[in-house]
Amino acid sequence: MKKKFMLLTLTLVLAMMVAACGNKSGNGGNPAGSNAESEGGQAVKNEKLIVYTNANSDGRGEWLVEKAKAAGFEIEIVGAGGADLTNRLIAEKNNPVADVVYGLNNMLYEKLKKENVLAKYVPAWASDVEEGLNDPDGYYHGLIKQAILLGYNPDSIAADQAPKDWTDLWNNPEFHGKYEAPALLGQITPQLVVAGILTRHIDENGELGISQQGWDEVKKMYDNGVPMVEGEDPYANLASGKTPLVTIVSGTLKSKTEQYGVEAGTVAPEVGVPMIVEHAAIINGTKKQETAERFVEWLGTAEVQGEFVAQFNAMPANMKAVEKANDEVKNLYSALKAQQFDWGFLSDNIEQWVEKIELEIKK
Amino acid sequence: MFAMKNKGRLPLRPTAMIMYGLIAWFVIAFLIYPNLNIYYEIFFSGGKFSFEAIEKLLRSERAMKSLSNSFLLACSLVVTVNIVGIFLVLVVEYFKVKGAKLLRLGYFTTLIYSGVVLVSGYKLIYGETGFMTKVMSAIFPSFDATWFHGYWAVLFVMTFACTSNHVLFLSNAIRKVDYQTVEAARNMGASTFYILWRVVIPVLKPTIYALTILVFLTGLAATSAPLILGGTEFQTITPMILTFSKSVTSRNLAALLALILGIATLILLSIMIRFERKGNFMSVSKVKSDLVKQQIHSKLGNIIVHAIAYFLFLIYVIPVILIVLFSFTDAQSIYSGTLSLSSFSLDNYIRVFSSLSAFKPYLVSICYGAAASVTVVAIALMASRILHKYRNIWSTMLEYALLIPWILPSTLIAIGLIVTFGVPRWIVGNSVLVGSVWMLFLAYVIVHIPFTLRMVKASFFSIDSNLEDAARNLGAKPFYTFRRVLLPIILPSTLAVLALNFNGMLADYDVTVFLYHPLFEPLGIVVKNSTDPQALGDAKALTLVYTVILMIMSGLTLYFVYGRRSKN
Numbered sequence: 056m057k058k059k060f061m062l063l064t065l066t067l068v069l070a071m072m073v074a075a076c077g078n079k080s081g082n083g084g085n086p087a088g089s090n091a092e093s094e095g096g097q098a099v100k101n102e103k104l105i106v107y108t109n110a111n112s113d114g115r116g117e118w119l120v121e122k123a124k125a126a127g128f129e130i131e132i133v134g135a136g137g138a139d140l141t142n143r144l145i146a147e148k149n150n151p152v153a154d155v156v157y158g159l160n161n162m163l164y165e166k167l168k169k170e171n172v173l174a175k176y177v178p179a180w181a182s183d184v185e186e187g188l189n190d191p192d193g194y195y196h197g198l199i200k201q202a203i204l205l206g207y208n209p210d211s212i213a214a215d216q217a218p219k220d221w222t223d224l225w226n227n228p229e230f231h232g233k234y235e236a237p238a239l240l241g242q243i244t245p246q247l248v249v250a251g252i253l254t255r256h257i258d259e260n261g262e263l264g265i266s267q268q269g270w271d272e273v274k275k276m277y278d279n280g281v282p283m284v285e286g287e288d289p290y291a292n293l294a295s296g297k298t299p300l301v302t303i304v305s306g307t308l309k310s311k312t313e314q315y316g317v318e319a320g321t322v323a324p325e326v327g328v329p330m331i332v333e334h335a336a337i338i339n340g341t342k343k344q345e346t347a348e349r350f351v352e353w354l355g356t357a358e359v360q361g362e363f364v365a366q367f368n369a370m371p372a373n374m375k376a377v378e379k380a381n382d383e384v385k386n387l388y389s390a391l392k393a394q395q396f397d398w399g400f401l402s403d404n405i406e407q408w409v410e411k412i413e414l415e416i417k418k
Numbered sequence: 419m420f421a422m423k424n425k426g427r428l429p430l431r432p433t434a435m436i437m438y439g440l441i442a443w444f445v446i447a448f449l450i451y452p453n454l455n456i457y458y459e460i461f462f463s464g465g466k467f468s469f470e471a472i473e474k475l476l477r478s479e480r481a482m483k484s485l486s487n488s489f490l491l492a493c494s495l496v497v498t499v500n501i502v503g504i505f506l507v508l509v510v511e512y513f514k515v516k517g518a519k520l521l522r523l524g525y526f527t528t529l530i531y532s533g534v535v536l537v538s539g540y541k542l543i544y545g546e547t548g549f550m551t552k553v554m555s556a557i558f559p560s561f562d563a564t565w566f567h568g569y570w571a572v573l574f575v576m577t578f579a580c581t582s583n584h585v586l587f588l589s590n591a592i593r594k595v596d597y598q599t600v601e602a603a604r605n606m607g608a609s610t611f612y613i614l615w616r617v618v619i620p621v622l623k624p625t626i627y628a629l630t631i632l633v634f635l636t637g638l639a640a641t642s643a644p645l646i647l648g649g650t651e652f653q654t655i656t657p658m659i660l661t662f663s664k665s666v667t668s669r670n671l672a673a674l675l676a677l678i679l680g681i682a683t684l685i686l687l688s689i690m691i692r693f694e695r696k697g698n699f700m701s702v703s704k705v706k707s708d709l710v711k712q713q714i715h716s717k718l719g720n721i722i723v724h725a726i727a728y729f730l731f732l733i734y735v736i737p738v739i740l741i742v743l744f745s746f747t748d749a750q751s752i753y754s755g756t757l758s759l760s761s762f763s764l765d766n767y768i769r770v771f772s773s774l775s776a777f778k779p780y781l782v783s784i785c786y787g788a789a790a791s792v793t794v795v796a797i798a799l800m801a802s803r804i805l806h807k808y809r810n811i812w813s814t815m816l817e818y819a820l821l822i823p824w825i826l827p828s829t830l831i832a833i834g835l836i837v838t839f840g841v842p843r844w845i846v847g848n849s850v851l852v853g854s855v856w857m858l859f860l861a862y863v864i865v866h867i868p869f870t871l872r873m874v875k876a877s878f879f880s881i882d883s884n885l886e887d888a889a890r891n892l893g894a895k896p897f898y899t900f901r902r903v904l905l906p907i908i909l910p911s912t913l914a915v916l917a918l919n920f921n922g923m924l925a926d927y928d929v930t931v932f933l934y935h936p937l938f939e940p941l942g943i944v945v946k947n948s949t950d951p952q953a954l955g956d957a958k959a960l961t962l963v964y965t966v967i968l969m970i971m972s973g974l975t976l977y978f979v980y981g982r983r984s985k986n
Contacts, residue, residue, distance in 0.1 A: 105936045112947040113954040117775075131936045134947055138664055139931045145666070146836035152853040152936065241661040285645040285657075286534045288958055291753040297546070310954040314749045367954075406667035413658055413668075414478035418650045 102343045103129040104350055107144065109137040110158030110199070110333055115367055122359065128350050137163055137243045144338070145170045154341040155350055157198060160243065160331035162250075164195040165402035167336070174339040176348060180355040184372045187393075188332045195334035197372030198355055199364070202305040202391050203247055203329040206290075206319035211299035220324035221252060224300060225275040234300035235289055236280030238417060240409045243331075245283065248302055249273060250401050251329045251394055253408060263407050264400070274416050282417075290315055305387060309368050321387070327394035332372055433897070441800055445819045447845045448864055453822050456834030460673045471670040481658065485678070488654040491572065491644070492637030498577040499633045500626065502730070503584025509727045510585070511592045512618065514711040516724065524731040527738045528582040529918070530972040534642045535965045539737030540575045541566070541646065542744065547755030549740075567649040576643050578733055580636050583629050586914040586980075587873060591625040591880065592618065594907075597707045610714060621880070627690040628876035632869065634686055635824065638679045655679070656827075663829040672827060680825025687821070694879060738969070745962035752958045766956065766963045780971075783924050783941035790862035791919040795912055797863070798870040802878045803900065821868045828865050832932035835861055857933040858940070865929055866919045877911040878904075910980070917979040921972040925964070 108116065111134035123130050133153065135143065141163045144156060148170060156167075167173050168190070177193045188197040205224075207217050211233075218224055224234045237245030256269025281298045283289065289301035294315040303311070303319060312318045335354055337347045353359060360371045361379030370384050371377055377385070461468075475481050509515050510522045531539070544550050544566040554561045595618055603613045619626075644654040655675055663672035714720040744752050747761045770776065801820055805813050823831060839851035851857055881904060889899040905912075927942040934940055947953065949961040 112950065133934070133936045134939075135931045135943065136946070136950070142664060142666075142833065143836070143932050146833050146932065147840060147852055149840040150850050150852050241664055282650060285642065286538055287646075288749070288753070291749065291958065294750075295547075295753055307954055314956050315753075316750060406665040409665060410474075410662070410668045410671065413661060414474060414481055414671075417480060 101127065101129070102346050103131060104154045104343060104346055105133065105152055106130045106350075107133045107135075107140055107153040107156040108158040109135060109140050113367075115363075118363070118366065122362070123350070123353075126353055128346075128353065130350070138241065141166055144172050148172050148339075151338045151340045153338045154343050154347045155335065155337055155354075157335035157354065158333045160201075160247075160333065161190075161195075161396070161398040162247070162331075162402045162405060163243070164190065164334055164336060165398050168192070168194050169402065172339055174337045174341070174344070176337045176351065178335075178348075178352045178355055180352070180357070180373060183357060183375050184355075185374055188372050190334070195336035196351075196355060197332040197334050198360060199306075199333040200370040200372050200388070201331045201333065202388070202393075203244060203251070203331065204303045204305055204308075204391075205322040205324075205328075206293060206301055206303040206308075207322065208293045208296060208299035208317060209320045210317065211296045212320075214320055217320060218300070218322055220322070220326070221248070221276075222272065225272070225279045230300060231279040232281060233298060234280050235292060235298040235302065236277050236282050237302060238277070238282035239285060240413060244302060244304060246405055246409060247329045247331065249408065249412065250396070250405060252276065254394075254396060254401065255326065257400075263411060264404055265408070270411075270416070273412065277412070277417050290319070293317065293319055305384075306367075306369055308387070309383070323390050323392070324394075327392035329396070330391070330393035431896075437800055438804070441797070441804070441816070443845075444797065445816065448860055449819055449822045449867070451843075451845060452834040452838035453826055453831065455838045456826070456830055457673060459837060460670050460830075471674045475671060475674065480653070481655070481675075484653045484655040484658060485675070487569075487644075487648075487652055488638050488640070488656065488679070489682070490569075491576070491640055491654060492634045494573055495576055495580060495633050495637040496630055498573065499580045499584070500630065502577055503581040503588060503629070504622075504626075505726070506581055506585055506730065507588040507592055508614075509723065511589050512614075512709070512712060513723060514713045515727055517728075518711075521727055521731050522585075524735045525581070525585050526976070527734050528579055529586070529921070529976055530969040531738070531741070531965055532579065532582075534646065535741070535961065536579050536737070537575055537642045537646045538961075539741045542740045542752075542755065543736055544571070545755075547753070549736075549755070552755075567647050567652075569648075569652045571647040572640070572643045572652055575647060576637070576640060578730075579643070580633055582918075583632055583873075586918070587625050587629060587876070587911055588622060590877070590910045590914065591622050593709060594880065595621050595709050597709045600709070600712075610712065610716075610719075613712075624694055624876045624880045627694055628872045631683065631687055631690055631872060635683050638683065659827050660829065663827045663833075669830070673830060676827045676830070677825055683824055684818070684821065691817075741962055741969075742966055745959065745966045747959065749956050749958040752962070766959045769955070770960065770963055770967070779939050779941045779944045782938045786858060786862060786940060787920040787923040790859050790866070790923055791916050793859075794863050794866045794870045794919055795874070795916050797867065798874040798915075799912065801871055802875040805875060806878045806881075817871075820871050823864050824868045828929045829932070831865060832861055832929045835864075836932060853935070855935045855938060858930060858935065861929045861933050862923050862926070866922065870915050870919060873915045874908065874912055877908040881907050913980045917976045920975055920979070921968075924971060925968050 110116075111119070111132050116132045116134055120130055120132060133140075137159050140156070141159065144151075144153065144167055147153070151172075156173075159167075164173070173194045175193050178196060181189055181193075181196045184197045185200075188200075190196065205218065205221055216229075218227065218230060224230045237248040239245050240249070252272055253265050253269050256266045256272065257264060258266035258269070261267060262270065288311075289298075290303065290307075290311040292298045293301045293303075294317040303321070308319065308321075335351050337344070337351060341347050355373060357371075357373050357375035360373045361376035363369065364371045364376060364380045364384070368381055368384060370380055370388050461471075506525045510518050510525065515521065528536070542548055546563045546566075548566070551561075551563050551566065554565075555563060599617050600613055603617050608616070639656050640654050641656045641660065644652060645657050648654065656679075659672045659675045662668035662675070714723055743757060745766060746763060747757065748763075748766075751757065751761045798820075801816060805817055826834070835857060836852055839846065839857070842848045842850055851860070885903055885907075886899055889903045890896075894902070925942045925945055926940075927946045930940050930942045931946075934943060945961075945964045948955055949957045949964065953960075
């Protein structure tokens with residue numbers, strides 16, 4: 056008896072492994088493997104959508120699922136960090152799992168576009184989006200604006216003493232050792248801070264498209280700053296005064312102020328700040344093109360975006376939704392200018408820049 | 419030698435044939451194919467091989483320095499972890515030490531948490547706002563509050579963090595020491611130390627070899643501790659590998675660096691395998707006479723052992739206590755390192771379990787963890803059996819093939835799986851695995867195979883082959899022998915591996931993020947989403963809350979899978 060039982064257990068375990076391959080051959084006509092597609096999909100074009108996003112934390116994902124349900128969409132969200140999500144989408148491009156991706160920034164969308172991951176689709180609301188934010192080629196279109204800010208602790212640095220631009224941090228010895236250097240280059244925000252410096256020194260003949268002066272600036276930035284540490288919240292270091300000057304993403308400003316009891320001042324440089332826009336796009340090769348299109352049409356409307364920004368204290372890219380944004384957000388953005396980026400150039404080069412910094416520049 | 423004997427009786431039975439066939443298929447389909455495929459994609463993507471990656475690395479001062487730091491750390495850890503680990507096991511299992519049961523619990527704490535959180539836990543004590551630092555600053559006003567960083571800080575934390583495997587597997591091994599031999603040695607006048615050295619340690623050798631490799635590997639792959647405590651003066655290579663493995667352009671550098679670390683591990687491994695084969699580990703108890711704890715006769719020695727044991731106990735336990743306490747507070751209290759009654763609340767826990775849907779990820783992760791860890795152990799058992807039974811070119815190839823996942827960072831293993839199985843492949847029945855629920859399961863299995871194999875194999879090799887021969891002479895069939903004679907001996911270690919693997923999979927992020935199925939979001943993703951510094955919630959406090967929840971889950975797993983059985 057016992058022997059048979061053991062044999063059975065072992066066989067079961069093995070059967071599971073075998074089934075790992077057998078599973079799919081059963082419904083081979085459905086390469087995406089999405090169990091969701093069970094309705095047959097011929098009569099009603101309203102299949103369940105798989106939506107990838109990096110902007111679903113803090114209840115934003117649940118909120119969208121609810122709203123979408125009310126509007127007649129059934130969506131399933133796959134949430135992950137922007138860089139990971141982009142890599143996953145590229146790896147899956149031969150057999151896409153996702154139907155729609157929203158929340159990523161221009162740099163990542165450019166990468167996806169280059170890898171042929173996105174399908175071209177211009178929604179009706181595209182014309183309502185602030186000029187210069189959408190993809191001119193029509194692959195992705197703006198939803199939410201986020202600014203990458205240089206923030207300071209007003210208790211340590213008086214407003215009139217504060218730096219006027221990122222470059223002051225390393226060019227003014229006053230700030231040496233007091234600011235956080237964007238060392239965790241596996242993340243997108245630090246990458247954009249670096250890009251914000253390097254792209255001021257574009258030079259066709261320079262190394263990786265950047266003049267020597269640009270590289271010198273970045274070197275000084277790392278030499279005189281305190282490197283960001285994994286697992287630490289930069290805002291905590293701002294609040295404690297360990298590094299009173301840190302990078303802050305505008306959308307988190309309000310909640311961090313409440314958590315740490317310190318309201319950071321922000322710097323508005325002449326050249327502007329890296330403004331990242333969260334976009335929406337359809338995945339090339341989706342089996343549910345029609346539903347995906349209708350969903351994107353719905354997602355970007357002024358009504359949906361207006362409700363979203365009011366609820367989550369964000370800034371919409373859709374001009375018709377701006378009035379719904381909270382006053383403090385509007386005030387913050389009225390003082391800020393977007394730094395001009397050639398996103399295609401950025402996305403082509405950022406990985407090489409990061410590699411060079413990791414290997415040659417960082418201490 | 420005994421293995422050779424078996425070769426004579428080789429009319430393969432059908433069940434054995436199926437087993438070998440399955441193993442071969444699994445190894446080729448999931449270990450060799452996707453991993454070599456990703457190496458090929460990386461190095462030959464343009465159709466030709468380039469040495470650019472090697473040049474780039476050689477030119478980079480930082481990369482070379484980090485690489486040498488990684489090796490320095492790995493070598494130092496082999497020494498320190500073995501010393502501390504063996505001491506812990508002797509205190510708990512071998513010597514008569516008062517309160518050994520309590521100490522054992524304390525020493526087990528590293529099994530229930532790891533990574534960033536563990537290091538942060540130590541930082542709560544020794545960091546800038548930590549308790550120890552505050553005490554020292556009060557005594558010596560000129561004390562530097564930022565003292566806890568660099569090589570020594572990393573070595574300190576990792577030495578204590580990496581003894582998990584010692585307390586599990588070495589404890590199992592030491593229980594197999596033949597008490598009668600110890601008795602005999604003592605009657606002949608051997609000193610405590612001499613008995614330890616000549617009777618006890620030799621029995622522990624196969625396990626110590628296996629553990630040494632694991633420690634070396636952990637040292638090479640160290641990420642959290644150097645990142646958090648290393649500062650600019652002590653950086654290691656793995657954080658760089660992680661950054662590079664996420665970028666398409668730099669993937670070749672990541673793969674190359676991982677290959678270097680992998681080859682170093684394999685070299686050490688071959689040395690250890692050689693030791694293992696030369697060794698004669700036959701002093702294992704054949705007649706079951708339980709080891710009786712030894713009194714330390716020297717009074718001074720006894721006091722010193724007790725003092726060190728309890729001092730270590732404090733080092734192990736305080737971070738856990740602080741993590742639990744601080745999980746009830748908020749971000750402000752955590753970064754300033756202050757505990758006050760007014761900041762205590764249950765809010766964090768309520769937020770984490772606010773809705774019913776919050777429980778689904780736990781269920782998903784438990785199911786994946788259970789299925790994958792059982793499968794891994796089953797594969798490792800089969801493979802170890804083969805390695806134990808046969809010693810030929812095929813078994814050697816099998817052993818090294820099963821260690822392939824060690825030469826790739828887990829991110830690249832995940833990407834290799836997607837790239838390989840994103841199109842129909844005949845080896846998996848012409849099906850597309852990407853997008854199915856099996857991807858994550860396969861990845862968990864693949865990533866955990868080398869560790870599992872090492873540990874299971876080590877316990878296999880400490881089995882006295884006479885037992886097997888005796889069973890066979892009495893007419894037992896191979897499977898019966900395996901089940902009734904061999905399995906009971908290796909069961910404690912096997913279950914320990916099972917529990918460890920399960921715990922490791924519970925909150926995994928690196929592999930999971932690439933492979934998880936949209937309808938089944940695992941816990942690791944939820945944790946990462948809500949504890950990311952960019953998240954709006956109180957990320958600091960939530961990190962600790964999830965840590966406490968995972969500690970409880972891991973603790974329960976260890977207790978139910980491993981703890982209860984190991985007592986008898």
